[in-house]
Amino acid sequence: MAAGGPESPVRLAAETWESLFRAQVAVMRKLQSGPAFRKLAVNEYDVLFTLSRCPSGWLRLNELNDNVLLSQSSLSRLVERLEKRGLVARMPAPEDGRGILIQLTDEGRELQKEIGREHVRDISALVGPALTPAEQKELRRLTDKLRDSLGKR
Amino acid sequence: MAAGGPESPVRLAAETWESLFRAQVAVMRKLQSGPAFRKLAVNEYDVLFTLSRCPSGWLRLNELNDNVLLSQSSLSRLVERLEKRGLVARMPAPEDGRGILIQLTDEGRELQKEIGREHVRDISALVGPALTPAEQKELRRLTDKLRDSLGKR
DNA sequence: CCAATTTAGATGCATTTGCATCTACCGTCG
DNA sequence: CGACGGTAGATGCAAATGCATCTAAATTGG
Numbered sequence: 001m002a003a004g005g006p007e008s009p010v011r012l013a014a015e016t017w018e019s020l021f022r023a024q025v026a027v028m029r030k031l032q033s034g035p036a037f038r039k040l041a042v043n044e045y046d047v048l049f050t051l052s053r054c055p056s057g058w059l060r061l062n063e064l065n066d067n068v069l070l071s072q073s074s075l076s077r078l079v080e081r082l083e084k085r086g087l088v089a090r091m092p093a094p095e096d097g098r099g100i101l102i103q104l105t106d107e108g109r110e111l112q113k114e115i116g117r118e119h120v121r122d123i124s125a126l127v128g129p130a131l132t133p134a135e136q137k138e139l140r141r142l143t144d145k146l147r148d149s150l151g152k153r
Numbered sequence: 154m155a156a157g158g159p160e161s162p163v164r165l166a167a168e169t170w171e172s173l174f175r176a177q178v179a180v181m182r183k184l185q186s187g188p189a190f191r192k193l194a195v196n197e198y199d200v201l202f203t204l205s206r207c208p209s210g211w212l213r214l215n216e217l218n219d220n221v222l223l224s225q226s227s228l229s230r231l232v233e234r235l236e237k238r239g240l241v242a243r244m245p246a247p248e249d250g251r252g253i254l255i256q257l258t259d260e261g262r263e264l265q266k267e268i269g270r271e272h273v274r275d276i277s278a279l280v281g282p283a284l285t286p287a288e289q290k291e292l293r294r295l296t297d298k299l300r301d302s303l304g305k306r
Numbered sequence: 307c308c309a310a311t312t313t314a315g316a317t318g319c320a321t322t323t324g325c326a327t328c329t330a331c332c333g334t335c336g
Numbered sequence: 337c338g339a340c341g342g343t344a345g346a347t348g349c350a351a352a353t354g355c356a357t358c359t360a361a362a363t364t365g366g
Contacts, residue, residue, distance in 0.1 A: 013280040014273045016289040017180065023296035024177040025222045026303045027170065041352085062314065069178045074353050076316060081352090098314040098361045120167045127166040130302030131295060136169040139295045142288055143176035149283030150179045194322090215344065227323050229345060234322095251331045251344040 020143075027126055036118040040111065043068055044078060045119070048087060048112040051104045058101040060093065087111060173296075180279055189271040193264065196221055197231060198272070201240060201265040204257045211254040213246065240264060 007015075032042055040048070050067045051059055065075050079102060082088045087108030093099030104112065131139065160168075185195055193201070203220045204212055218228050232255060235241045240261030246252030257265065284292065 009281055009286065010273060010277040012286055012289050012293075013277040016284070016293045017276045017280055019293045019296040019300070020173070020177060021181075022220070023300040024173060025220065026300045028174075028222055030303060043352095060314085067175070067178070069181060071354050072315070073317080073355080077352080080316090093314090096314080096362075100315065120163060123170045124163040124166040126303060127170055127299065128162055130299045131169070133162065133165055135295055135298070136165050138291065139299075140165075140169045140172045142284060142292045142295070143172040145288070146280065146283045146292075147172070147176040147179045150183060150279060196322095213344085224324050225345075226325080226347080229347090230322080233346090246344090249332075249344080253345070 027123075030126055031119070031122055034118075034122045036115050036122055040115060043070060044082060045112070045115055047075075047078065047082065048104060048108055049116065051088065051102065052109060052112050052116075058103045061100045061102060064102065082108070180276075183279055184272070184275055187271075187275045189268050189275055193268060196223060197235060198265070198268055200228075200231065200235065201257060201261055202269065204241065204255065205262060205265050205269075211256045214253050214255060217255065235261070 028042070031037070037045065046068055047064060050064060051057070061075065061079065062072075064079075065072055068075060070078065079088060079090070083090060086105055088102050089105050091101050091103075093101050127136065181195070184190070190198065199221055200217060203217060204210070214228065214232065215225075217232075218225055221228060223231065232241060232243070236243055239258055241255050242258050244254050244256075246254050280289065
């Protein structure tokens with residue numbers, strides 16, 4: 001193992017992750033404290049957002065769970081809360097008696113759009129001045145590649 | 154280059170952040186579920202790690218709070234737990250009667266190293282196969298630049 | 307076809323988290 | 337100096353989270 005010389009692959013990977021993670025923390029901290037998340041926690045918004053992006057409009061609970069950093073039980077209760085607030089609707093999955101399908105209600109879609117607009121402005125104000133468009137594209141490419149690589153295993 | 158027309162700057166920034174965030178979620182999910190975090194939650198490890206990287210060995214509570222995605226009160230109690238477990242020690246800040254200095258105990262340093270070794274291996278196994286060394290360096294550069302840009306305001 | 311295993315989601319319960327607030331201390335300005 | 341606004345942490349309390357477990361339904365293997 002190299003000491004002092006060129007950086008070891010293990011160390012490089014660790015530092016890469018460290019940078020990615022700290023950047024995420026720094027951005028998220030700013031976003032969270034903004035006014036966009038007065039009405040909804042970030043995780044709750046994230047669920048609405050994921051549902052809004054889904055082509056069919058319906059998602060299984062376990063599919064949702066792949067996108068969000070929450071345990072299965074926490075997501076279950078989070079969706080329960082959203083349902084109580086009238087932002088999502090559930091129905092039993094037709095093909096699988098164990099499963100639950102979730103979809104945005106009109107009110108949920110409305111709130112997602114409202115928060116989303118503000119959220120996107122906040123993001124733009126943070127990321128826009130930090131990186132050139134070319135750098136943003138490259139960052140997007142690299143993080144997409146990283147995520148794709150994890151999924152394939 | 155881009156397939157469908159030009160992308161608006163706002164949209165590009167939003168998609169960049171989205172990719173970064175999802176990649177972080179995907180990696181973190183894998184890391185959390187590994188055996189490295191049986192003994193300590195990720196946030197708790199993060200505090201030990203941050204303390205281990207600190208040159209003086211001592212850090213103020215509010216300095217710690219900049220690195221971790223936790224509210225002030227949650228961090229205060231997290232440190233309280235770590236102290237109860239004998240992993241960190243506190244002392245009043247000499248120059249500021251309001252402040253608290255925190256440092257690793259020997260046991261805390263030991264545990265940080267132990268978890269850290271495993272953690273770094275896990276990271277390497279996830280990031281190493283996903284991106285070339287040059288890509289990792291570029292990703293590190295971009296995320297560092299992003300974080301630096303946020304700090305300066 | 308039925309028993310055994312696996313998977314999806316819900317639930318009891320203890321822990322963790324955040325908001326609001328409180329106390330103690332710092333720095334400033336009269 | 338002494339009041340006053342601001343900052344560093346701690347704390348009460350309600351809400352959110354995760355672990356372990358449970359139920360029900362699907363899948364597998366005989």
